[in-house]
Amino acid sequence: xxxxxxxxxxxxxxxxxxxxxxxxxxxxxxxxxxxxxxxxxxxxxxxxxxxxxxxxxxxxxxxxxxxxxxxxxxxxxxxxxxxxxxxxxxxxxxxxxxxxxxxxxxxxxxxxxxxxxxxxxxxxxxxxxxxxxxxxxxxxxxxxxxxxxxxxxxxxxxxxxxxxxxxxxxxxxxxxxxxxxxxxxxxxxxxxxxxxxxxxxxxxxxxxxxxxxxxxxxxxxxxxxxxxxxxxxxxxxxxxxxxxxxxxxxxxxxxxxxxxxxxxxxxxxxxxxxxxxxxxxxxxxxxxxxxxxx
Amino acid sequence: xxxxxxxxxxxxxxxxxxxxxxxxxxxxxxxxxxxxxxxxxxxxxxxxxxxxxxxxxxxxxxxxxxxxxxxxxxxxxxxxxxxxxxxxxxxxxxxxxxxxxxxxxxxxxxxxxxxxxxxxxxxxxxxxxxxxxxxxxxxxxxxxxxxxxxxxxxxxxxxxxxxxxxxxxxxxxxxxxxxxxxxxxxxxxxxxxxxxxxxxxxxxxxxxxxxxxxxxxxxxxxxxxxxxxxxxxxxxxxxxxxxxxxxxxxxxxxxxxxxxxxxxxxxxxxxxxxxxxxxxxxxxxxxxxxxxxxxxxxxxxxxxxxxxxxxxxxxxxxxxxxxxxxxxxxxxxxxxxxxxxxxxx
Numbered sequence: 001x002x003x004x005x006x007x008x009x010x011x012x013x014x015x016x017x018x019x020x021x022x023x024x025x026x027x028x029x030x031x032x033x034x035x036x037x038x039x040x041x042x043x044x045x046x047x048x049x050x051x052x053x054x055x056x057x058x059x060x061x062x063x064x065x066x067x068x069x070x071x072x073x074x075x076x077x078x079x080x081x082x083x084x085x086x087x088x089x090x091x092x093x094x095x096x097x098x099x100x101x102x103x104x105x106x107x108x109x110x111x112x113x114x115x116x117x118x119x120x121x122x123x124x125x126x127x128x129x130x131x132x133x134x135x136x137x138x139x140x141x142x143x144x145x146x147x148x149x150x151x152x153x154x155x156x157x158x159x160x161x162x163x164x165x166x167x168x169x170x171x172x173x174x175x176x177x178x179x180x181x182x183x184x185x186x187x188x189x190x191x192x193x194x195x196x197x198x199x200x201x202x203x204x205x206x207x208x209x210x211x212x213x214x215x216x217x218x219x220x221x222x223x224x225x226x227x228x229x230x231x232x233x234x235x236x237x238x239x240x241x242x243x244x245x246x247x248x249x250x251x252x253x254x255x256x257x258x259x260x261x262x263x264x265x266x267x268x269x270x271x272x273x274x275x276x277x278x279x280x281x282x283x284x285x286x287x288x289x290x291x292x293x294x
Numbered sequence: 295x296x297x298x299x300x301x302x303x304x305x306x307x308x309x310x311x312x313x314x315x316x317x318x319x320x321x322x323x324x325x326x327x328x329x330x331x332x333x334x335x336x337x338x339x340x341x342x343x344x345x346x347x348x349x350x351x352x353x354x355x356x357x358x359x360x361x362x363x364x365x366x367x368x369x370x371x372x373x374x375x376x377x378x379x380x381x382x383x384x385x386x387x388x389x390x391x392x393x394x395x396x397x398x399x400x401x402x403x404x405x406x407x408x409x410x411x412x413x414x415x416x417x418x419x420x421x422x423x424x425x426x427x428x429x430x431x432x433x434x435x436x437x438x439x440x441x442x443x444x445x446x447x448x449x450x451x452x453x454x455x456x457x458x459x460x461x462x463x464x465x466x467x468x469x470x471x472x473x474x475x476x477x478x479x480x481x482x483x484x485x486x487x488x489x490x491x492x493x494x495x496x497x498x499x500x501x502x503x504x505x506x507x508x509x510x511x512x513x514x515x516x517x518x519x520x521x522x523x524x525x526x527x528x529x530x531x532x533x534x535x536x537x538x539x540x541x542x543x544x545x546x547x548x549x550x551x552x553x554x555x556x557x558x559x560x561x562x563x564x565x566x567x568x569x570x571x572x573x574x575x576x577x578x579x580x581x582x583x584x585x586x587x588x589x590x591x592x593x594x595x596x597x598x599x600x601x602x603x604x605x606x607x608x609x610x611x612x613x614x615x616x617x618x619x620x621x622x623x624x625x626x627x628x629x630x631x632x633x634x635x636x637x638x639x
Contacts, residue, residue, distance in 0.1 A: 064357035065597050146389075229346075231356045231373040233363045242344070242372045252375070255503055256353070258528055258599075 049266025067260035072268050074232050075249035079217050085152030086216040094163030102171040103193050123161035130158040131222030146227025149239040154226050159212035170204025203290030210283040214276050220247035246272050340368035341578030347381025347394030350478050351564050357594035362585045369578045378478050386410050391579045393567040396478035398624035413570040413620045421601040423523035423552040424560040427533040431515035434463050437537035437544030443487045451495045470498035471510050471519030479522050486559050524599030549601050587612045610637045
C-alpha cells in the first residue's frame with residue numbers, strides 16, 4: 001500500500017515538474033517574442049534610416065522640393081519647446097499636489113479621497129480626451145490660440161496625474177522616522193518638508209518628471225487636436241507661435257508617396273527613439289543611484 | 295495674451311539649454327538665406343500665413359511655401375493637412391487665410407462662410423487624376439467603363455467574381471482595394487462612379503494610407519483598386535494602370551489626357567480658397583497668391599506629383615482672382631472646363 005502511494009506520488013511529481021517546465025518555456029518564449037519584435041523594428045529602422053541621420057539632418061528645415069536635404073529642425077525645436085514648457089507647468093502642480101496629499105493632509109477625509117480617486121482615474125483617460133479638453137479650454141475659453149502655450153498646457157494636464165502618483169510614491173518611501181526626528185527638533189512643517197523629506201524623495205520625483213517629459217515628446221494625438229500643424233517654415237520665438245512636433249513630422253513623411261521621404265521618416269524615428277532612450281536611461285540611473293544611497 | 299507675457303521670461307530660461315539643439319539663434323536664416331538672396335528680385339514681404347485643408351493638396355502647398363519662403367524668408371507660414379472638410383471649418387472661423395480643397399466647396403460650407411460674413415475667392419491651382427490600378431499579374435483587364443466600376447463598387451453590389459461583370463473575364467474572386475472615407479479621393483470616386491460621395495460597398499479592403507493599398511494590389515492578381523495619380527506615378531514598377539472608358543473609348547491617364555479633360559471623368563482640379571478681406575489686408579497672402587499663379591509654381595506642382603494647369607488657364611484664373619471675384623464657379627459644375635467657368639465673368 002505504501003509502495004502504491006509513492007508510485008502515484010512519483011507520477012504526480014513528474015506531472016507537476018513537466019507543467020512547471022512548460023510554464024517556464026512559455027514565459028521565456030513570450031519574453032523572446034517581445035524582444036525579437038523590438039529588435040526587428042529597430043534593426044529595420046537602422047537599415048532604412050541610419051545613413052540619413054547626420055548633423056545637417058538635425059539642423060535643416062523640412063523640404064518638399066528636395067527630400068534628400070529635408071531635416072527635422074522645426075519639429076525638433078518644436079518638441080523641445082513643448083517638453084520644456086510642459087515640465088515647467090507640471091512640476092509645481094504635480095509635486096505640490098503630491099506634497100499636499102502625502103505631507104499636509106494626511107488625515108483621510110472626503111476631499112482627499114475625492115482627489116485621490118480623480119487622479120487615479122485621470123491617469124487612465126485616453127490622451128485624445130485631453131486634446132479635446134485643451135482645445136475647448138486653452139484655445140477657445142482662455143484664447144491662447146493654437147500656440148505652443150496651448151500645446152504645453154495640454155501636455156501638462158495629460159502628464160499631471162502621472163507626476164502626482166510617482167511623486168506620492170517617492171514621498172511615501174521616505175521613512176516616517178525622518179519626519180519625526182526633524183519635527184522633534186522643533187522645526188515647522190515647511191522646514192521638514194523642504195530640508196528632510198524633499199531631498200530624500202528627490203530621485204523618485206525626478207524619475208517621474210523625466211518619464212513625464214518622455215511622454216510629452218512621444219505624444220501626438222492631443223497635439224494635433226490643439227493645433228500642432230504639419231508644416232511650419234519658421235522657428236517659434238515666443239510661446240504664442242504656431243509649431244510642429246517630431247512625431248507629426250514623422251507621420252507626414254511616412255505617408256508621403258515618394259520613397260526618399262520614407263528614409264527621412266525612419267531617420268526621424270531613430271532620433272526620437274534616441275531622445276527617449278536618453279531620457280529613460282537618465283531616469284533609471286537616477287533611481288539606481290538613489291537606491292544605492294539608501 | 296497677458297499670461298503669456300509673464301510666462302515668456304521664465305520659459306526662455308528653461309529653453310536656453312534645449313535651444314542649443316536648434317543650433318544658433320533664429321536658425322531659419324542659415325538655411326534659407328542662400329536661396330533667398332539669389333532669387334529675391336521683387337520687393338520682399340513679411341507677415342503670417344496660415345493654410346489648412348486637404349491632405350491631397352498639402353504636398354503642393356508645402357512645396358510652394360518652400361519656394362515662396364526662398365523669396366520671402368520673413369513670412370511665417372503654416373500648412374496643415376486636416377482634410378478638405380476640416381479645413382473649410384477652420385476657414386469659416388476666420389482662423390486660416392487659405393483653405394486647400396481637393397473638391398469644390400459644398401453648399402453648406404458656402405452657407406457657413408456667408409453666416410460668418412467671410413467672402414472667399416476660388417482659385418484652381420493644379421490638376422489631379424484618379425487611377426484604376428491592378429496587379430501586374432492581371433492579364434485580362436486593359437480598360438474599364440464607369441458602368442462596370444459602378445457594378446463593382448455600388449453600395450448594393452453583390453458582385454464577388456470578375457466574370458459576373460464580363461463573361462470573358464476569369465472565374466476568379468474580385469478583390470477590391472480603396473482608401474477610407476477620410477480621403478478626398480474616396481468621396482471623389484464615389485461621387486463620380488456611384489453618384490454620391492458616401493455611396494460605396496463596405497466589403498472592400500479599406501486602406502488609411504496609399505502605400506499598403508498599392509502593396510495590396512501589387513501582391514494580388516485578382517485585385518482592383520483606385521488611388522490618386524500622384525501615388526501611381528511613384529509606383530508604376532509595382533502596379534499596372536488601367537485605361538478608363540468614360541463614354542468616348544478607353545483613355546490612359548497621363549499629363550496630357552488629365553489636363554485636356556479627355557481622361558474623363560477621373561481628372562479633377564485642385565483648389566485653394568482665399569479669404570478675400572484678408573488678402574486685401576495681408577500683403578503676405580497677396581504675395582503668396584501671386585506666387586501660386588506665377589512662373590515658379592509649376593515646379594512645385596510637378597515635384598508633388600500633380601499636373602500644372604496650362605498657361606492659358608493660369609492667365610484666366612489669375613484675371614479672375616485679381617478681379618476680386620467671389621463665390622464658387624466649380625460648386626455643382628459638372629463637365630465644364632476651367633477656361634469656360636472662369637473666363638466668362
